[in-house]
Amino acid sequence: MTFKQKLNSGEIVYGLTLTIGNPIIAELVGHLGFDWVWIEAEHTTMGLETIMAQLQAISGTGTSTVVRVDCNDQTIIKRVLDTGPDGILIPSVNTREEAEKAIKFTKYPPLGERGIGLARAQGYGLRLGDYIKSANDEVATIFMIEHVTAVQNINEILQVEGLDGVIIGALDLAGSMNLQNDLGNPQIEAEIQKVLQACNQAGIPCGAFVGDPNQAKARIQEGFRLLTLGADVLLLASSAKNVLETVKNA
Template structure:
């Protein structure tokens, strides 16, 4: 048995724009719907979405026949969490809160088998190898594993060039909401200072030879980032889109209902 190559990783390498969606409902049926909506990549969110290992597994299974590449965002970049996510079949990982090149190097080792890394040798009973039906899985695994790191603090932006140059990092994703908060602009990613840092960050990542990514729910900002050369751009979240669609339906019949809704910052 063989698996198709990671088309998302190939597209990043070739700098072909990839449009994505955050999948935070923690539900396999909802993920399957998103998988047939035509996005290039879908983030199964284990950091802020109510996901655990089994719900992530169910969504990976639901998306197996989808044209979209599932990207698993873990809560933190712990080696044991990375091992489990890879073993259940995740091929693309997004690791939040990476602040230094040294931390990025540790993450690269976590996704690789010895002697090049520290990933545990459990593929024989893992979904990743389709339960030992993929010949030479251990030798070939790193070819299709795509490792993305999130830069979302002033410390990360200060070390961004070194982080992006780490061999084995396939892309650097700027987290606008946490970056804005760390810059003393919580909930305001549109602040000129934050936008200047993001634009400079995209330029730094590209100059280091890696694809840059970002997420907002602002169409004008997303198009601006694409124009600046960002390759993988997520343009919204299933939870927000579902909620907005339901509100639009309700407004047709109860336009004066008090929902207590508050504006969001446009990032996740």
């Protein structure tokens, strides 16, 4: 079952965010049993070669791949899609117009205007015809909802044909509300719940970044289906710190 099919089936899909950019780490995580990994190219120094090396490392592990690009730009999206991920995550989609633009960039005609190339996604030309026929149906397009303006426009955004899911960026959402120094403010959670409710009504999977298993369980009970269970750097730091403290206190 493809990543997009899992989303459409109503399954909960469990992921992990990769920020380090090392293909060995990517390959290791690919073998751990996660449904998907989020390769983070917005807030890292990753370039296309680093992204593709991780995709190659994960290939064959059974774990799906989603790349977050750094902006809603036609050339950037085209080049990342040509590296062959199972989905693409587009940040800061705040209006229906921006949503329609993103779909136009991620889909081949007639739904969009993605350019046709001979890269890894197309088997370097060996399966060009098959990929062009299947990509619109098989490669997932996901939007980040991370600004209060996006929450205000969420119903219009969700109506755009070709959207497969949204993920709420709670930290940037808080910043857009000038609450970045008050992350526990209930106003932030109220906006998150507005997005979740709208997604449930529209039949669009809604996702979130969760920091620990208890938060994950709570989000699942609320109806979130697209989860990323932390990030490589956070898990590495937490595990290393825990080992050090355990030995020192023994």
